[in-house]
Amino acid sequence: DAGVIQSPRHEVTEMGQEVTLRCKPISGHNSLFWYRQTMMRGLELLIYFNNNVPIDDSGMPEDRFSAKMPNASFSTLKIQPSEPRDSAVYFCASSFQGAPGGYTFGSGTRLTVV
């Protein structure tokens, strides 16, 4: 298995631009999580899906953030418009809910908004 795949690895964009981060979870996993990591706040959960359905988006900082999971093998996190304070590393993780399995993380997307 190729693991959780995220793209792009790095993204540099100008303030005000739309940014789309992508994630392909491990095949067979039915839960998907988006986390954001900063030096100040550590790893924070943004949103998670079970069986492609958003369950809790209370961690999404503002309406500028949105996430979708149109099918079991793909999810996106979109920021529109982006701001410099959105600069962080965004991680996607997947797991199989209901079984004693742990989380597998992708390599992350390092976002820099200038």
Added chain:
Amino acid sequence: KQEVTQIPAALSVPEGENLVLNCSFTDSAIYNLQWFRQDPGKGLTSLLLIQSSQREQTSGRLNASLDKSSGRSTLYIAASQPGDSATYLCAAPNSGNTPLVFGKGTRLSVIA
């Protein structure tokens, strides 16, 4: 709401030393607890997963213990090596089997 605390925030030890990293959590009604390793600029690698019914898990030189009643977990690293230098993160669910809440991590440096 689950809170996960890791002590110490940073640790520097000479090569060959045995060491213990500590993790505490506030809500003991957890399904499992997971330890991760993160190298600088990299993603998270799962080290050990302890189910709520277990007291410890071992993988090579690593041993993780779980005491739900006291809200504590420890990661023991035997005979530390420079390659063990990384940040170690502890994570527990908010409750039951809900998403993981992470501690801030312990940054470990093993000096040759």
